[in-house]
Amino acid sequence: MGQAARSHANDFVIEELNRVLNLDYDAIKAYEAAIERLHDPSYQSRLESFKQDHVRHTQNLAAIVSEYGGEPASHADVKSVLTQGKVVIGNIVGDLGVLKAMNSNERVTNGVYEQALSKLASKPDIVRVLKENLTDERRHKDWIEQALKAS
Numbered sequence: 001m002g003q004a005a006r007s008h009a010n011d012f013v014i015e016e017l018n019r020v021l022n023l024d025y026d027a028i029k030a031y032e033a034a035i036e037r038l039h040d041p042s043y044q045s046r047l048e049s050f051k052q053d054h055v056r057h058t059q060n061l062a063a064i065v066s067e068y069g070g071e072p073a074s075h076a077d078v079k080s081v082l083t084q085g086k087v088v089i090g091n092i093v094g095d096l097g098v099l100k101a102m103n104s105n106e107r108v109t110n111g112v113y114e115q116a117l118s119k120l121a122s123k124p125d126i127v128r129v130l131k132e133n134l135t136d137e138r139r140h141k142d143w144i145e146q147a148l149k150a151s
Helices: 008-037 041-067 083-090 095-119 124-150
Strands: none
Touching (some): 008 095
16 A cells, blocks of 8 residues: 555554554653663563563554555654653652653553554454554553562
8 A cells, every 4th residue: 555545544544553653662762761770680671571562562563554655653752741751760769760650651651552442443453463562561561560569
């Protein structure tokens, strides 16, 4: 499906997926900032794996945007939802504070994925990928919440 074949419906899909893509790119930056500030190697390792999930999400969402004739977002949006979270992480000392900030970020990413699923519910090919990615997001949030309870 090339540029000439793009429809208004495709534009909606592209815009919505690029919104999620921007958020995933921002989440990658937030995870990088968090990992740098963590002291516990097991936390660092787990957050690195979560960051890699976000990298995979950018790849699978970018492929769909391209299939729909769009130009995939390639970085975090300047007005990104998590930008404030990264700034907060930059001022946090201690693993517990970093995990609390990342838990807040994961609540946002879960919400954005849930909204995208709702808006794109009529597109089974996209719903499958969004559900897989949301499963990762929920796992991230659950692990962070468990780590916070355990500390």
